[in-house]
Amino acid sequence: MSSTTLRAQESPGSTRPPQPDSGWPPTPKLVIGGIIAVAGIALVLYLAYFFNLTRVLNLVGEFHPFVQVVLVVVGFVAFVAGMLYLIDIAPRSGKIYTLVRLGICVLVPFAVLLFLNSFEWAAAVGAVLGAGLFLLDYRSRKGKGYLIQLVGFLLPAFLLLVIGLILPSIQTVGASFMNSSGERFVGFDNFIWVFTQPAAIRTVLNTIVWVLIAPAVSTAVGLAYAVFIDKSRGEKYYKVLVFMPMAISFVGASIIWRFIYAYRGPGETQIGLLNQIVVWFGGEPQQWLLDSPMNTFFLIVVLIWVQTGFAMVILSAAIKGVPTEQLEAAELDGTNAWQRFINVVVPGIRSSLIVVLTTISIASLKVFDIVRTMTAGNNDTSVIANEMYTQFKNFEGGRSAAFAVILFLLVLPIVIYNARQIKKQREIR
């Protein structure tokens, strides 16, 4: 495909008003980019056809790790760039673009099916799917090439999501109504078991406590911190201090907090900081992680400590996105800092706030490592994810899946709230 052919396709009947300096029709640079992109896609397809994914990966696996990284990343980026280029030219009218559309429609399903490692099937199904897609796309009411664009943008994500998360979730929901070996349908027995065990009920309640406390506190502290250090001189370094807990693995974090919560009897040498402070003030050392319900709160502190960094980084980026003009305008109106914060900053970062709260809520629902490494769920501190893992480990697949389903149900309110928000945003637009 050369620049001349591309130009030749600029049909005079095109409805687009001519745009000076708009970058269209394509410059030679763009054409070269396009050629490289098409070649990249062709190469990937050729490799898929010739080797299939496994063999390609094994071939790449022969190299030094860093060479592998470069190969994979560059290959992937080239592939995406090529795809975007094709998506870009797909909607145009003209014979050559029709051919391009047809090519994409047949090649993509074909390639996807090839990755499923069966050549004959791939050829047959790919052709059928491709033809169907092409027809749909060609007659699409939103303009030709519309479907291709949509599929191009969404297919990679959905392919991974279906295999990695959606199918396992469906299987889990199924498993929760089966016995431990997954051979017999037992109805709601597993759920009945969960809600008749005092320890299991406690587990569910603990999870709810986590979700009520951790997100609110980490977001509040993270936001306050982000605002206070914003535009200050050592901002970068301030950030690193609070961000550090995120960078330490959970194994490290559990050791850190062991040095905080450790208990030695009265009169012994304390090795836990918290008890040492209590002793300095003349108190009795406490078993922080032993006495329920306080122990759950002390575990929640660890999650807050870790997640505040997340809240701070995201909210800090959002605050920087609040237009300075608005802040300056408010300042000229003579408002004080607090009013500016409430009336300008908070509305400006509202959606980010929701995102952060949601994300940390979900992290709290799924909390696992902290509980597992620090108390192993003993002394009434267990949470659903920990219990799920424990049951699974003991080959109690049904009970484990039942816990997972309860986790799904607990997250529903968060999902519904966010769904509403998304709808609202759409209406505003």
Add this chain to the structure above:
Amino acid sequence: MSEVMPVEVPVDEQTKRQLQRGERRIEATARKMKRGATSKWATVVAIIIAALWTVPTFGLFVSSFRPEQQVKTTGWWTFFADPEVTLDNYVEVLQSGNSTLDLAGSFINSIAITIPATIIPLIIACLAAYAFAWIDFKGKNFLFILVFALQIVPIQMALVPLLSTFSRGLTIFGVPVGFGLDASGGYAQVWIAHSMFALPLAIFLLHNFIAEIPGEVIEAARVDGAGHGGIFFRIVLPLSMPAIASFAIFQFLWVWNDLLVALIFADGPVAPITKLLAEITGTRGNEWHLLTAGAFVSIIIPLIVFFSLQRFFVRGLLAGSTKG
């Protein structure tokens, strides 16, 4: 590009310098304006928070230089009264390893696992987030909510089906459909697994930022005749850089510090550093004091990443192109 595009940044050096000067000036005036009673209190509170958040880690840092007996019998704050410094813990950690892998090798593995496992899901998520934000289609809200809800799937639940998919091929309701990835022993399955688990949160976070981009900017480009590919590449990507950078940091950290996925998908010679550190405590875990040094050995790279991506959090990328 046309004059309607406020984000167009000329690439010649002179203008760039001018812009930077301008930005600095804005910052300076902002700083001047902030002077007052509130900022003093703000600084105090910020310092208190920073201290509270730093002390636990600092304690670990001090402990990592103390001899084993001291770590296990006295508090780390006694170090200042009677400092006894040893590098034993670090020496021990740096010598750790097993017959198939030493620490340096696992370090390389960690880097080799983390970079693609950060970049691949980011790109895929950006594409999907863009589609959800700026392409209209039927069932869009439903699909988006589905993706969002997938965040709740606990990783532990998906491990067995996924491992089974990689080693035996995909089966849907007992029907085999292929997709076996018989490349165990390489990085591929770790990359793919991490990418899968990262997508829901990545799409959710990035969608939020991408949807915030003022419609006028997108519209202007569209009038200029740019297609979705062009808009994505030349407008959406640069404008959502802060969001992309922040997610990249977090994804990098999650993958870097992950142990659960590595345990299952990264066998012997491709094991990351977390796997090695989990072993140094000995069969019965009684060598736990070594984790003090281990935590700091493994934190170096994440901090480099954090500092180098900091530069993307710049004020004013969206300046002049807002709705309000």
Add this chain to the structure above:
Amino acid sequence: MRSDVHRRITLPLAVLAAAGLVLTACAGDTRGGGGESAGDNVVTVYGTIADTEAELLEESWADWAAENDIEVRYEASKEFESQIGIRAQGGNPPDVAIIPQPGIMADLAKRGFLKPAPQSVQDNVAEGWSEDWAAYGTVDGTLYGAPLMASVKGFVWYQPAKFAEWGVEVPTTWDELVTLTQTIQEKTGAAPWCAGFGSGDATGWPGTDWVEDLVLRQQGPDVYDQWVTNEVPFTDPRIAEAFDAVGTILLDPAYVNAGFGDVKSINSTEFGDVAPALVDGTCALHHQASFFSGFIEDAGGTVAEDGDVWAFVTPGIEAGSNAVTGGGEIVGAFSDDEATQKFITYLSSAEWANKRVELGGVTSANKGLDPSLASTPILEQAISILQNPDTTFRFDASDLMPGAVGGNAFFKGIVNWVNGAPVADVTTEIEAAWPSE
């Protein structure tokens, strides 16, 4: 804009690349990231034995592997118990697993993941192990694996010099042990026993060893075996009796927890952190398996009859009873290719047992083992106990029970019991966790 972004990305990447290159330069031959699939003469082994002990394990078969041109790749994991199930179900198991709990081996065998032991292994087991031991590798009449190493549990550690100073003797019956505790308490005015049950997500396991010791000694091996299979449930009064007997020592604030605090501090003390207290004398008595000698040496004490610390086996109800509990590993195979079979045959031989014991730190119950090879006095004593035909040996009950009980509920029950929950509640809760089917 794009070039701007581009430039901003290249710097961090360059920094990372540079860091990586420096590392590579330091590392030399890294052997990382090979994508070669396990060939015919590669055997992958997965187990819980980590760090130094893993090095000794690999050393023990290195010569044999070189001779037979078989490459053995050993991988250790703390998460073995959960990972082995996941890997087996996911279709990516190792060739060989070194399983510390016969209960898990039975779970894997029942679900058809393990391959039955080949004839050569069966012959070695018949020759080298007692019937009790062979039974631990057998599920429904089929032998799935041979035992590997063994440890003796239920030692009581003490300082011989201190005993001489107080003028007390090593007890020969349980009652004498309780009297001894009282005597020491009166002489020193401090709690004689120290205990630590902390162990990550297995917190509580040292306590199960206590209860098992008492069940075996009070009720005898038959009741013990029925208890393992749940014919005698946890709620049986005979099991409660064992809990109560242990409680006379562990729940008495006058007797525990030397150097660490009150009764509840037992749960928050790491089981390994007790060793320094034993060496410096703040703690007079401690109940733990034979491996504890390593911890004592780490804490700077010598373990010998005339050394800093020595141990006697928890005495029976009658003087001279020879019942001990212990642990060990079973070697299970997920593959039946030739290399794997040769390898597990070698592991089940007396030749391997001698070689490994010679390297130090462990014992084996193999009859063909030469006790003089043992590296320390305590291991020598353990071997003589294991090889003594009069010894009634029983495997750690929590390792034999299904994972839901032995690897979880029993531990948690112990923790609650130490925290003050009544025995009846604790045993009821443990019994409730017994698998549905």
